[in-house]
Amino acid sequence: MRKILLALIGLSMFAGLLAGCGGGQQTSAAPGVSAPQQTKAAQQAEEKAPAATNDVKSLLAKTKDIKTLSFTMVTLVDGKEIGKAKMWQKEPKFKMEFTDGAEKGIMLMDQAQKVAYMYLPSENMAMKIDMTQAESKAKKSPLEYDDELTDDSKYKVLGDETIRGEDCKVIEVQEKDGTAKLWLSKKSGLPLRAEAKSATETSTVDFLDYKTDNIADSEFELPSGVQVMDMNQITAGMPKGQ
Structure with missing residues (x-):
């Protein structure tokens, strides 16, 4: 699955990963531990590492055959819930349904066409958005963390x-x-939680109610009769800043 979903919530995580520290550096033995003992301990740790690595890869492999996915995503900052949304994805199409008070909003995205629609059912209106620029900034769906x-x-x-x-x-x-952390389900290989910590805050996303049932193509289409406004045309007519 491609990069689309979490950009809509604004959670920045698992992007710009740093490579691990380079090898070949010598370290002094810990107090009370001889160099041979330390070397042996390091060798034992290295022997265990591949098992952990293989375990992670085997979990990720469980998601490879998933073609459609629906779930609920709850976003928290410092333990306070700031957003909740229902998601559907069937590559290359995505749908997100959320509420802001009494108002319900629906975002429909088509990665192949590089287009998205923000649909407001109460207004029977949708805004068409060019996703060409937004796509490069988009974050991860649950099926993409293995990247x-x-x-x-x-x-x-x-x-x-x-x-x-x-x-x-x-x-x-x-x-x-x-730092960022990811909790992978041993049963499904899908993430149940993702967390990002910065110097100022901790952002968390909980993924709930996963379903892999087939999703009808009509789920990703606007209802007939919806008035569509093209945001590119609207912004093109606005005066440019000095």
């Missing part, structure tokens, strides 16, 4: 945790502006 985990040097496995009663493998990635 960041293909290089073993760019992440480490922290261990196992349980999220909402489901066993997960916890992975940490060091980013330019902080």
Whole structure:
């Protein structure tokens, strides 16, 4: 699945990963531990590392045959919920439904056509948006986090945790502006939670209610009779700033 979904929420995570520290650097032995002992301990750690790496890759492999996916996404900043949305994806099309108070909004996206529609059912109106520029800034869908985990040097496995009663493998990635963590379900290989920490805040996305049932193509289409406004034409007619 391609980069579209989380840009709409504004969560910046698992982008700009840093490569791991280069090898070949010598370190002094810890107090009370001889150099041979330290070398042996390092060798044992290296022997365990491939097992953890293979475990992660085997989890990611479970998602490869998923063609359609629907789920609920809840975004929190410092523990406070700031957004909740229902998602549908059937590459190259995506749909996001969200509410702002009593107002419901629906975003329909077609990656192949590089176009999106922001649809307001209460107004029977939609705004057409050119996604050519936005696509390069878009973040991850649940099926795309494996893009960041293909290089073993760019992440480490922290261990196992349980999220909402489901066993997960916890992975940490060091980013330019902080650390990011991902909780992969051992059952499905899909992320149940993603977290990004910066110097000022912690952003979390919980992925709930996954379904892989087939999704009708009509789910990604505007209803007939909706008035469509082209945002490119509207902005082209606006006076340019001095």
